[in-house]
Amino acid sequence: MKGITIQEMKLGDSASVTKTVTETDVYLFAGITGDLNPAHVNQVEAEKGMFGQRIAHGMLSAGFVSAVLGMYLPGPGTIYMSQELKFTKPVLIGDTVTATATVVEMVPEKNRVKLETVCTNQRGETVLKGFAMVMPPKA
Numbered sequence: 001m002k003g004i005t006i007q008e009m010k011l012g013d014s015a016s017v018t019k020t021v022t023e024t025d026v027y028l029f030a031g032i033t034g035d036l037n038p039a040h041v042n043q044v045e046a047e048k049g050m051f052g053q054r055i056a057h058g059m060l061s062a063g064f065v066s067a068v069l070g071m072y073l074p075g076p077g078t079i080y081m082s083q084e085l086k087f088t089k090p091v092l093i094g095d096t097v098t099a100t101a102t103v104v105e106m107v108p109e110k111n112r113v114k115l116e117t118v119c120t121n122q123r124g125e126t127v128l129k130g131f132a133m134v135m136p137p138k139a
Helices: 023-033 043-047 058-071
Strands: 016-018 081-088 098-105 112-120 126-135
Touching: 016 058, 023 058, 058 081, 058 098, 058 112, 058 126, 081 112, 098 126
Parallel strands: none
Antiparallel strands: 016 098, 081 126, 098 112, 112 126
């Protein structure tokens, strides 16, 4: 399986993945990363916080961006070089998140592609936005 080369891309190309965030996802992410912040794993403590309930880790949503880049655009063989992120709303357990990456700049001589990265919830609200720089696979 091989991804899309820079020669096969054009400005405006985009791809998305959609995932409903489950309680299991949050606990697995907490266990894998070691981020056991009560905002994510302790209902009683989370209810005292600013969102009044448990929220998913912001980096879990960022991981959905990684899935788009690594599997669809550019896809397998892509090297993820950098990511600029802004978390704009919390993701709640049960939310369905759609991560979309759109090509906004290409530098063929360096084999670099800049993509706008956005995650939205089922209500169409932006929960994450930013930009990624990747090195797509070579021909």
